[in-house]
Amino acid sequence: MIKSKRLVDAHKTFDRAKLYTLPEAVKLVKQSAKAKFDETIELSAKMGVDPRKADQQIRGTVQLPHGTGKQLRVVVFAEGALAEEAKQAGADYVGSDDLTQKIAGGWVDFDIALATPDMMRNVGKLGKVLGPRGLMPNPKAGTVSAKIGEAVQEFKAGKIEYRLDKQAGIHVPVGKASFAPNKLEENIRSLVSALMRAKPSTAKGQYLKGLALSSTMGIGVKLDLSDFRDA
Numbered sequence: 001m002i003k004s005k006r007l008v009d010a011h012k013t014f015d016r017a018k019l020y021t022l023p024e025a026v027k028l029v030k031q032s033a034k035a036k037f038d039e040t041i042e043l044s045a046k047m048g049v050d051p052r053k054a055d056q057q058i059r060g061t062v063q064l065p066h067g068t069g070k071q072l073r074v075v076v077f078a079e080g081a082l083a084e085e086a087k088q089a090g091a092d093y094v095g096s097d098d099l100t101q102k103i104a105g106g107w108v109d110f111d112i113a114l115a116t117p118d119m120m121r122n123v124g125k126l127g128k129v130l131g132p133r134g135l136m137p138n139p140k141a142g143t144v145s146a147k148i149g150e151a152v153q154e155f156k157a158g159k160i161e162y163r164l165d166k167q168a169g170i171h172v173p174v175g176k177a178s179f180a181p182n183k184l185e186e187n188i189r190s191l192v193s194a195l196m197r198a199k200p201s202t203a204k205g206q207y208l209k210g211l212a213l214s215s216t217m218g219i220g221v222k223l224d225l226s227d228f229r230d231a
Contacts, residue, residue, distance in 0.1 A: 019224035022188060025213045026181045032218035033177035038069070039216040041177060043188055045170045045195060046210040048203065055202045058170065059163040061142045062194035066183040067158030069176035073110040074155055075099060077119035077137070082148050086114070089152035096122060103129055110135075112155050114143050134163065162195065170195065177215055188213070193231045 014020070014028050033039040049056040075093040076086040077100075086094045092110065093099065100122045106129075113130060115123050115137040123130070123137050130136040137143040141161045145151040162172045174187040192211070199207050211228075214220035 014219065014221060016222075019222050021224055021227045022185055023181065025221040025223050026184050026188075028221050029213050029215050029218060030177055030181065030184075033215040035217040037216075039177040039218060040068075040070070040173050041175045041179070041184060041213065041215050043172055043174045043191060044212045044214065044220075045172075045192075045208065047164060047168050047170060047195075048206045048209045049164065049168055049200060051164050051166050051168050053202070056200045057164055058195070058198050058200065059138070059140055059161070060194060060198045061159055061161050062191055063154060064158045064160060064174065064187040064190055066175065066179065066187055068160060068173045068187075069179060070111075070173070072112055072155055074112045074114060074152055075110045076148060076152060077113070077115035077122055078148055079116075079119070082116050082146075085149040086152050089149040090156050091152045100125060108133060108135065112143065112161075113137050114145065114148060114151050114155070116148050117144060117146055120144065134161075162191070177218075189228070189231065192228050196231045 020028065029041060033041070047058060049058065051057070073092045074090070076083070076091040077096060078086050078094055079096045083094045083096070095102070096119060103126050108129065113135045120137070127136065141163070142151060142159070143161070160172060162170050164170055172191055174191060175184045196208065208225060211223040211225060212220050213223060
């Protein structure tokens with residue numbers, strides 16, 4: 001792959017083999033984010049679990065103190081009073097059978113799908129559409145809730161979902177390049193703490209194997225895990 005001159009120059013500003021403290025990494029990644037748009041900052045974690053085992057899955061949600069900088073589009077499967085509650089809370093689209101048909105027809109122009117428990121009969125029909133995109137509502141992720149208004153407000157305010165991929169990695173947006181360094185650091189520490197609390201009881205050996213911080217078009221910097229002892 002041919003790298004741009006900007007990215008080549010950015011790689012000269014740091015040691016790719018070195019492990020950096022969180023403040024150092026945030027500074028380097030922000031400096032390298034020079035695209036014409038506000039680049040997303042992402043944290044990648046390498047986990048010491050076996051993604052093939054059902055009892056070693058890692059999935060959950062965390063409320064980032066400063067959000068991700070992106071206005072999430074939230075759809076809700078709900079009926080009656082709960083549907084009205086979701087609308088009042090700021091959901092972008094609320095429905096039941098009509099929403100099921102809309103998504104079955106190929107519409108997936110949203111970031112989060114929430115559902116009330118009784119609506120899982122509708123959601124179950126959409127597994128082939130929502131599953132591969134990581135949009136399937138799930139109680140463990142807080143995306144199936146009887147308190148639907150509260151759930152909508154939380155995701156709109158910066159609550160995000162994390163989940164293990166097939167390579168035992170987790171990749172989560174933690175803000176924008178325009179964020180102040182302290183806000184990015186607080187978001188990242190909140191996420192790492194959540195990952196540590198989500199450790200499966202069957203996980204053996206080193207649970208958190210590595211962390212790296214990167215921007216959409218910029219460099220990726222490895223983090224020193226000892227900087228997260230408090231987590």
